[in-house]
Every structure is written in C-alpha cells, then in structure tokens.
Amino acid sequence: xxxxxxxxxxxxxxxxxxxxxxxxxxxxxxxxxxxxxxxxxxxxxxxxxxxxxxxxxxxxxxxxxxxxxxxxxxxxxxxxxxxxxxxxxxxxxxxxxxxxxxxxxxxxxxxxxxxxxxxxxxxxxxxxxxxxxxxxxxxxxxxxxxxxxxxxxxxxxxxxxxxxxxxxxxxxxxxxxxxxxxxxxxxxxxxxxxxxxxxxxxxxxxxxxxxxxxxxxxxxxxxxxxxxxxxxxxxxxxxxxxxxxxxxxxxxxxxxxxxxxxxxxxxxxxxxxxxxxxxxxxxxxxxxxxxxxxxxxxxxxxxxxxxxxxxxxxxxxxxxxxxxxxxxxxxxxxxxxxxxxxxxxxxx
Amino acid sequence: xxxxxxxxxxxxxxxxxxxxxxxxxxxxxxxxxxxxxxxxxxxxxxxxxxxxxxxxxxxxxxxxxxxxxxxxxxxxxxxxxxxxxxxxxxxxxxxxxxxxxxxxxxxxxxxxxxxxxxxxxxxxxxxxxxxxxxxxxxxxxxxxxxxxxxxxxxxxxxxxxxxxxxxxxxxxxxxxxxxxxxxxxxxxxxxxxxxxxxxxxxxxxxxxxxxxxxxxxxxxxxxxxxxxxxxxxxxxxxxxxxxxxxxxxxxxxxxxxxxxxxxxxxxxxxxxxxxxxxxxxxxxxxxxxxxxxxxxxxxxxxxxxxxxxxxxxxxxxxxxxxxxxxxxxxxxxxxxxxxxxxxxxxxx
Numbered sequence: 001x002x003x004x005x006x007x008x009x010x011x012x013x014x015x016x017x018x019x020x021x022x023x024x025x026x027x028x029x030x031x032x033x034x035x036x037x038x039x040x041x042x043x044x045x046x047x048x049x050x051x052x053x054x055x056x057x058x059x060x061x062x063x064x065x066x067x068x069x070x071x072x073x074x075x076x077x078x079x080x081x082x083x084x085x086x087x088x089x090x091x092x093x094x095x096x097x098x099x100x101x102x103x104x105x106x107x108x109x110x111x112x113x114x115x116x117x118x119x120x121x122x123x124x125x126x127x128x129x130x131x132x133x134x135x136x137x138x139x140x141x142x143x144x145x146x147x148x149x150x151x152x153x154x155x156x157x158x159x160x161x162x163x164x165x166x167x168x169x170x171x172x173x174x175x176x177x178x179x180x181x182x183x184x185x186x187x188x189x190x191x192x193x194x195x196x197x198x199x200x201x202x203x204x205x206x207x208x209x210x211x212x213x214x215x216x217x218x219x220x221x222x223x224x225x226x227x228x229x230x231x232x233x234x235x236x237x238x239x240x241x242x243x244x245x246x247x248x249x250x251x252x253x254x255x256x257x258x259x260x261x262x263x264x265x266x267x268x269x270x271x272x273x274x275x276x277x278x279x280x281x282x283x284x285x286x287x288x289x290x291x292x293x294x295x296x297x298x299x300x301x302x303x304x305x306x307x308x309x310x311x312x313x314x315x316x317x318x319x320x321x322x323x324x325x326x327x328x329x330x331x332x333x334x335x336x337x338x339x340x341x342x343x344x345x346x347x348x
Numbered sequence: 349x350x351x352x353x354x355x356x357x358x359x360x361x362x363x364x365x366x367x368x369x370x371x372x373x374x375x376x377x378x379x380x381x382x383x384x385x386x387x388x389x390x391x392x393x394x395x396x397x398x399x400x401x402x403x404x405x406x407x408x409x410x411x412x413x414x415x416x417x418x419x420x421x422x423x424x425x426x427x428x429x430x431x432x433x434x435x436x437x438x439x440x441x442x443x444x445x446x447x448x449x450x451x452x453x454x455x456x457x458x459x460x461x462x463x464x465x466x467x468x469x470x471x472x473x474x475x476x477x478x479x480x481x482x483x484x485x486x487x488x489x490x491x492x493x494x495x496x497x498x499x500x501x502x503x504x505x506x507x508x509x510x511x512x513x514x515x516x517x518x519x520x521x522x523x524x525x526x527x528x529x530x531x532x533x534x535x536x537x538x539x540x541x542x543x544x545x546x547x548x549x550x551x552x553x554x555x556x557x558x559x560x561x562x563x564x565x566x567x568x569x570x571x572x573x574x575x576x577x578x579x580x581x582x583x584x585x586x587x588x589x590x591x592x593x594x595x596x597x598x599x600x601x602x603x604x605x606x607x608x609x610x611x612x613x614x615x616x617x618x619x620x621x622x623x624x625x626x627x628x629x630x631x632x633x634x635x636x637x638x639x640x641x642x643x644x645x646x647x648x649x650x651x652x653x654x655x656x657x658x659x660x661x662x663x664x665x666x667x668x669x670x671x672x673x674x675x676x677x678x679x680x681x682x683x684x685x686x687x688x689x690x691x692x693x694x695x696x
Contacts, residue, residue, distance in 0.1 A: 003476045008451045010477045051678055088436040090456045094670035098683045103356045103546035105464055108438045108454040127475020128351045129358045198451035322442035330399055335446045
C-alpha cells in the first residue's frame, strides 16, 4: 500500500489511535462555551508563577502530564514529545517539557503546530518508530500580546478583526492500534488518525498583523483543496471540518475561496476560534487564536464527540501565521500555512 | 524488524540515503579552514538584501535550491521540507522556503535543528511517507547577535567562552534507497542514515549565555551515552564523531563527562564549531555556533569524506541551547538538547 497519495497527502497504513487528550485552560476560556468541557480551568492566569512565560510552560507541562495520566501509560512509555508554541525560540514548550525527561522534537508552525505534531507523531507511530508519542501545543494571551503586539499595560484598542490568544495547553497521546489494547482509558474504541495533508506556505500579501484570519484563510483553502483532490473526496464526506483559528472574518474569506475552487464547505465547517469564545459576551472580536486554540478545542469539544461516534469523520485544519514583529516592521507580508488531519471514529 | 532499539534510538529498516548536500556560507566562513570546500561563499553578508533577516532567508532558499539542483530532482520531487533556524518564530526559514512551494514542516531545536530534521526526514522516508525530503538549517551572525546578545553597533567585548554564529545555510536531500537509482549526482554510492538517537532536554543549571558550550556539553554526553547503550556499541566503532557547536571549552567538558560515564571519546571526536573557524587567525574565541554550523560543516567537510569512504562510520551530534533572551532576563538556566544521527558510507 502506498502511503503517500496525490501531491501532498499521506494515508496511514495502520491508523494510529488517539489514546487520550487533555485540555488545560485559563480563566477566560473557562468562562466560554466550552468551559465546562475543559479538563482543568485555572482561575489564575499565572498558575502561581511569577511571569507569563513561566505560566505558559506550566500549561504545557500540566497538559502533557494529564494526557499521559489519562492514557494509563507511564511517562516512560511515551517515546517522543512533539510540541511547540508561539513564543520566541519556543520557550513555552522547552521549559515546559524540561522536567518530563522524554526525547523531544520541537516544532514551529505557529498556530498550525498541533496539526504538524499530529501528522509527524502519527507518521512516527505508523512507520514503526514509536508505540506512543505525545503531541502538544500551547499559547498564553499575555505572553503572545507581549511578543506580537503591544505591552498589555498600554491598553491598546483592538480592531474588530483582531483575535484573542487562547491561554492553555492541549495535548494528546497517539499510539499504535495494536499496542497493549485495553489500557486506553478515554474510550473503548479510540478515534484514529487516518490521513493527513501537509500544507505549503501561502502568502497573499496581507500585511495587517491584526487580521490574521485574512492572512491564513488562503492557506486553509489551499490545503483543503489539495486534501479533497489528493483523497478524491468531497467535503460532504466529513461530518465536521474545523479550521484552527481563522475566526469570524477569516472563515467568511475561506468560504468564498472554496466556492471559487468549486467546493461549498459552509454547511459542515466551523472554526476552533469561533467555538471557544462567545463573541458577544466575551469581547473576543474575531475569535480565539494561538497554538492552544485548535489543540484545546479539539481535546475538549471534538474528541469526545468522536469517542461517542456523534462525529464519525472529522477534519482538523489548524492554521498558522508565520511572521514575527521584526518581519512586520520590515514591511513583509504574512506567510501562512495550514495542515489537514483526518480523524475517524473507532470501530466504524 | 523492530525499528526502535533501547530507550531513545531507532534503526532504519531500509536506510535512507543522503542524495546531495549544499553549503552556502558567508565571507568569514569562506576565509576559514573549510572555505574552499563550501559550495558557495558570498562576499556580501547581506547577499544584496536590505536586512540581516532577509539575508538569512536568502541563505535558506539558496541552500535548499542548490541541494535540490545537485540531486538531479525537480523541486516538485521533494515531498517535504523540514527546516528551522534560531530567529524568533523561525522567520529565517519561513520566509526562505516561502517561494519554494513545497509542503513545509517547521522545526525548532536551536543549533540541534539539522539533527532533528535528519532524524524526522529519514523516518518519513523509511516509513514510506516520502521518496525525497529536504532537511535544512540556517543561521546568520548579525541576526543572531541582535536576537540573543547585544546590538552589533555597541561593539561589546566578547568573553573567551563566547562562540561565533555561523552565517549560512546547509541543506541535504534524503531519499529512499531504491527510489530512481542512478539519478544521484553527488556520489555513486550515497551515504546512508542508518540510526538515530533523539535527545532529552538536559539542564545542569548553567546561566551564562556567553558559555553555550558548558550548557550544551551535558546534553551531548547524555545522548552519546544513550546512543552507545541503545546500540550496544563502543565509541571506537565510529571513524569520526562530530558534535555540533560545543566549541573548545564545551568539548573539554564533554570529554570529562564521557570519561566519567566510562567512554573515552577523545581520540575520534571533533566539533563542527572547531572545524569551521581558525581560532587563532579568525578571533572566533570558543568556535563556531548556530544552526548552520553543523549543517554547513557536515555538507562541506564530512559528507565528501563519506562519499569517498575515507570516513565509513560517522556520528553527527548537533547540539542546541533552548533559551531565549527573556528566559535569561528572568533568571532561568539554559536547557540544552542534542541528537545523534549515524551516517555510514554507501556500499560498505
């Protein structure tokens, strides 16, 4: 069986299973529509730490440890941690996983990171290189604002297209389907990662760092079109397609771009950034964003529906903007990327 | 055949081959001992660009394009680009690969990045997910100084333990051994990636950002010890072991740590940061560093010796320091990581 299909996609031979997931989130996320579904909501956005960066690392550590705990595996059974975040030099992750003492593969895909981690993690498992891996992504509203926008103390006004970085860490344990069956704690028949399409960088010339949705929508459209063509399927095959953090404005652009490409995805497509906050009640403008957005929303909201088979075929499309404050200052446009990961309910 | 062996290592079933390599470097690297072996040396450290960051992206692009060109493959034959750099949000890489339009997997392992890219790239190939991938890493002296230390305009004095960030980009094409044989331009029998050991984060409490060698040496010792134990071999089996960028001081620490662990590696171990500059003539203090250091030195110096079978068994151990300027300011110590990639001459 050929594992790579079409131009940018792979189909897993023995689809790896998502054994367990975790969602550890901050206070604002706890007040949102998915708050009651989160594994853990902290009232203290600093988690008792002295800086936002140290708090983010704590979200990373707690998220991975909780996913491991829920899997029933010992930490030593995790052969690789694949993880990343938004901060300079990915310090949220490095300092978060430092104490875990597992082989570490650091990733950077901005807010698309959890998609990259799932694709690479599933490939390591399906390729026979690991029985279990952890995939994780994190972000923190305060550390992200500091890194990408303005000091929080300025109280800068946010335009309607601005998104709100999710504070939290989401993790999952991906394992070989035949490895020690029966140990899985999360559900009897675990959802499986069956295919993935890896994105190219798409840059349509958007330069507004307060309109990430517009910068990322073309990347999402590109990888979705490629996914449908490579797998020779129609979008209707999916019960739900969830983009990462396009938000309200980016989603509208995506729908238009997909219609131009011949696909109407408006009936079954949502966005993690739209699901995680209540736009009207929470003043989050375009929606949630950040590496944790897709990771936490998948763990808290979509994974349980895959376990209960309420969703049978699901496509997660985390989206990332690959700029930094220096490139914005140097007048560069915003390159974006998105990856599509297909997850199917077990035993279907 | 079980592909994972011991605690942190994998052995490739059909060892992927390194089809071609490229080394594109700056003026100082061109004046060093390996200058005449580089594929391309630029006299202009800006490569005609207006900023250091844009120059670094140009090194990335040229490096990957040249490796592809030398492989004889069309760019469309490269199924994944796995790459990273030292800059905030890895912009050197994102903007460098933007125009190449290939599926992109961004990595962050600081100066260990090329090791991570080789391990993951070889796993994607050996796992059947790709026929050819590109692995790349880059760094730039000026953009790195600006990011991690002081503005260059200050002319700050450098302590003896400080290293000199290599300016350049190094890339390689890794392919399946049976994929279209005879097309390889680099050598008749390509060197093969036969095994890899993925490192854990090691933090021994070093806080001096001007002494990276001391921070990284324990990580190198950890992964080397693990590699020897997992593969049940002695260091003497290798013709050459080359660490990434420990430099003169870090190498001495590594030798002592390895002796304590029962391994004398002083007879066959060098360091890419030591090879790439002439310490006495070039005022580079502890030696070269940066993501490009191991990538460019491997491509220009070790790969040709593997092709000519002057070196038959080689272990590349790129080392990375996972801190940033914020963590240093917040009083954190420097976590480090190293990965060991085993490369053997073809047809041996």
